[in-house]
Each structure stands twice: as C-alpha cells, then as structure tokens.
Amino acid sequence: MKAEETKSIPSGYGKPPWVFKGSALYQLNLVKAEIARAFIPKEFRLVEAFGYTLGGFFLANYSDSPAGTFDELVVIGGIVWNPPTSCAWATRVLVSSDEACIHGRKDVGLPSYVAKFSKHFSATPKPKSKFNTFLNMIGVGGSTNCMEIQVSETKDTAAEDFCNINLTTGDAVSELNSGKWMGPTIKMSLPSYSGRTEHNPHLLKYSCQIECRVKPTSPAKVLRPSSEQSDRTQDPDCEHSDDKRNLSIDVMLSKPILALQFNCLKMDVESPLIVCHGLLNPTEK
Numbered sequence: 355m356k357a358e359e360t361k362s363i364p365s366g367y368g369k370p371p372w373v374f375k376g377s378a379l380y381q382l383n384l385v386k387a388e389i390a391r392a393f394i395p396k397e398f399r400l401v402e403a404f405g406y407t408l409g410g411f412f413l414a415n416y417s418d419s420p421a422g423t424f425d426e427l428v429v430i431g432g433i434v435w436n437p438p439t440s441c442a443w444a445t446r447v448l449v450s451s452d453e454a455c456i457h458g459r460k461d462v463g464l465p466s467y468v469a470k471f472s473k474h475f476s477a478t479p480k481p482k483s484k485f486n487t488f489l490n491m492i493g494v495g496g497s498t499n500c501m502e503i504q505v506s507e508t509k510d511t512a513a514e515d516f517c518n519i520n521l522t523t524g525d526a527v528s529e530l531n532s533g534k535w536m537g538p539t540i541k542m543s544l545p546s547y548s549g550r551t552e553h554n555p556h557l558l559k560y561s562c563q564i565e566c567r568v569k570p571t572s573p574a575k576v577l578r579p580s581s582e583q584s585d586r587t588q589d590p591d592c593e594h595s596d597d598k599r600n601l602s603i604d605v606m607l608s609k610p611i612l613a614l615q616f617n618c619l620k621m622d623v624e625s626p627l628i629v630c631h632g633l634l635n636p637t638e639k
Contacts, residue, residue: 367420367457371563371622378414378566378616379521381573383608385409389601390432393445395550395557398434407432409442409605413503413519413574414619424451425471427505427516429602434547441545441559446602448505448516462626463549463558465598470513472504507599515579516599517606522572536617537569548626560626566619573610578603 387402390409394400400407412428431445448469449455458466477499501521506513542564549558 366453367461370625372420372457373418374414374416374420374619374621374623375418376414376416376619378412378619379571379574379613380412380616381410381610381613382408383410383605383610385432385605385608387432389604389608390443392598392601393431394434394443398436398443398547401433401435401440409433409608410610411606414616419454421451421454421457424449424454425469426450426454427469427471427519429605431602431605436547439545441547443547445605446599448507459551459553461554462560462623463551463554463556465551468508469516470504470506470508472506474502474504476500476502517579517603518577520575520577535569536567537615538567539565539618540568541565547629549629557629558626559629561624563622563624564616564619565621566616568614568616571613571615573613576606578607 384406385408387400387405387407390400390402390407409430409432411430412426414426414428416424416426427448428444429446429448430442432443433440434443444464447458447464447466449458449466450469450471452468455466455468458464499522503519503521505516505519507516544562544564545559546561547557547559548554549556
C-alpha cells in the first residue's frame with residue numbers, strides 16, 4: 355500500500371525549490387542496525403544485512419543558498435524501506451547558520467542544531483622516494499593538503515564539541531584553479547524521510563535533486579571529541595537528547611566504505627510532503 359502524501363507549508367526561505375550551491379563530501383559508512391533503530395520510526399523497516407545498515411554523513415560548504423554562505427553536516431543514521439523506494443534518515447543536522455537551523459527544523463522536519471565549524475589547513479610532506487622526487491621535479495608531487503574541521507554545537511553562549519573531521523583532499527575552488535580533474539558531471543536524486551521532531555511532528559518525505567562533478571576520494575578520518583570519556587555506556591533505546599547525540603557520533607565513527615567528493619554542486623530541494631503514516635506498512639514487500 356502506497357503512503358498518501360500532501361504538501362507541507364514552508365516558511366522563511368521563500369518559495370521552493372530551495373537552491374544550494376557549493377561543494378561537499380558524501381561518505382557512506384556501515385552502521386550497526388541497533389544504533390540506527392534508536393532513530394527510525396517504528397512503522398518503517400530498516401534496510402539491513404548481517405546486523406548493519408548503510409549510513410554515514412554529508413559534509414557541505416555552501417557558497418550560495420537562501421541563507422547565504424554556511425557549513426552543514428548531515429549525519430545519516432541508516433536507510434529505511436517503504437515500497438517502492440528506500441530513503442535515508444538523518445539523525446542530526448549541524449549548520450553554521452541560525453536561519454538554516456530554523457528552516458531545517460520547521461520546514462523540513464530535521465533535527466537541526468546550530469554549530470561552529472573551525473577549519474585548520476596544513477600540508478603533510480609525502481614520504482621520500484625516487485618516484486616522489488621525480489613528481490616534485492615535474493611539479494606534481496610535494497605535499498598532501500589536509501584540512502581539520504572541528505564541529506562544535508552551540509548552546510546559548512557555550513559550545514560543546516561534536517567531532518573532528520580530517521580531510522586529505524583539496525576544496526572545489528583550489529581544484530578548479532589548479533586544473534585538476536574533478537570527475538564527470540552527474541545528476542542524482544537523494545530521497546529522504548524526516549519529521550517526528552519537537553518542532554515538526556509530521557512524518558515528511560523530501561528529495562534533493564543534485565547536479566555536480568563527482569569523483570571518489572579518500573574517506574575522512576573522524577575523531578571523537580577529546581572531552582568525552584572513552585568508557586561511556588550507551589542505551590540504544592533511550593530517548594534522551596544526550597544519548598541521541600552520542601549515538602549520532604557513533605554513526606560518524608562507523609566503518610567507512612565509500613567517500614565521494616561533490617564539486618560544482620547545485621542542489622534543489624522541493625517542499626517536503628506530509629506522509630499519512632497510518633497508511634504505511636513496513637512489512638509490505
């Protein structure tokens with residue numbers, strides 16, 4: 355049985371589609387099913403195999419958007435199945451814009467929070483070898499560009515570390531200027547479910563239409579905040595916000611299986627549809 359859908363009423367960002375331009379890293383991780391189930395509504399069936407589902411994160415820097423320039427980290431807890439499609443479920447969304455946070459909460463039903471993205475750049479010399487010496491002579495070798503991003507949630511006047519993300523790839527602007535190959539141009543759709551939050555109790559479905567240059571890249575290295583105790587205990591079934599936050603960090607720390615770099619990104623987001631959850635049948639095949 356197909357779910358009945360009606361349009362939700364957007365506000366703040368103007369009329370959809372909402373257009374975002376910039377660059378992003380899309381990383382897929384193997385996430386334990388017991389972690390993902392802490393976030394997934396009970397009427398959905400989790401797409402899983404051997405105790406794992408497919409999650410990860412979407413790390414973007416938008417140079418142009420309805421909210422201007424801002425950074426975004428979308429933690430994807432897993433994939434849910436609702437015939438005839440499967441959709442991603444975001445467990446936490448961190449943005450460096452108050453306006454983007456309000457829009458995410460009210461219009462898209464996302465668990466959005468304001469965060470600070472502190473970026474540090476460095477160059478790591480490549481190991482010495484005859485081959486690397488030759489690359490240096492022709493202007494190809496040298497150092498590996500690295501960027502460390504510290505993501506901290508802001509609460510009132512305080513900030514709480516969420517994670518550190520270490521990237522070993524260049525940003526879109528520098529690669530454009532250097533003439534490096536950025537991969538083929540592709541078009542894709544990323545369907546997602548959202549809602550069931552304190553700011554938007556409806557169950558929603560929305561899709562991001564993406565056009566970009568895409569190429570595989572090295573997975574980012576994610577580190578847990580140094581302030582957290584390594585021996586903390588967790589209960590995947592608890593409903594407290596701190597536990598949800600910790601489980602979202604666990605999603606980030608899960609084993610990566612694929613990382614894609616999106617350059618020249620243009621993302622169109624339509625107004626979400628309200629799903630009449632009473633018609634959902636998670637056992638339908």
